[in-house]
Amino acid sequence: MPVEPPFNAPETNSSALARIYRVLxxxxxxxxxxxxxxxxxxxxxxxxxxxxxxxRKLPKDTKLPWHRVINAQGRISLPEPGASRQRKRLEHEGIILLKGRVDMAKYRWKP
Incomplete structure (x- = not known):
């Protein structure tokens, strides 16, 4: 299946949004x-x-698990107070952060 560029046309943007929401x-x-x-x-x-x-544009009351997305170094990218909320949610799910970093070898999801 060809991949359309995620920019320019509004229908492409809504397609990117839907695809990312589905994976999330x-x-x-x-x-x-x-x-x-x-x-x-x-x-x-x-x-x-x-x-x-x-x-960044997710509604405040979203049920999507936004907190399960981190940067490539295994760190939380959000500024406070969002970083604390994300850390608490991850820890609640059993994900341990050592020195602010997630062990990507242990917790990274690869479908």
């Missing part, structure tokens, strides 16, 4: 992905920034 919803509890992983699984390789932009 499928990340299992106790697992994490990077922004790049999320974009790639949605069909947009090398579009980590697109994934970040979409997550």
């Amino acid at each position: 919803a499928s990340i299992p509890s106790g697992r994490v992905v990077t922004y790049g992983d999320l974009a790639e699984m949605a069909g947009y390789p090398r579009a980590a920034r697109l994934a970040g932009q979409i997550l």
Whole structure:
């Protein structure tokens, strides 16, 4: 299936949004992905920034597991107080952060 570019046309943007939401919803509890992983699984390789932009615009009351997405170094990218909320949610799912970093070999989700 050809991958359409995630920019320009409004219908493309809504397609990217839907694809990223679908992948985000499928990340299992106790697992994490990077922004790049999320974009790639949605069909947009090398579009980590697109994934970040979409997550940044999630509604405050979303049920999507946004907290399971971290940066490529295994760290939380959000500023406070969002970083504390994300850390607490990850820890609640059993994900341990050592010195602010997730062990990607242990917790990274690869479907």
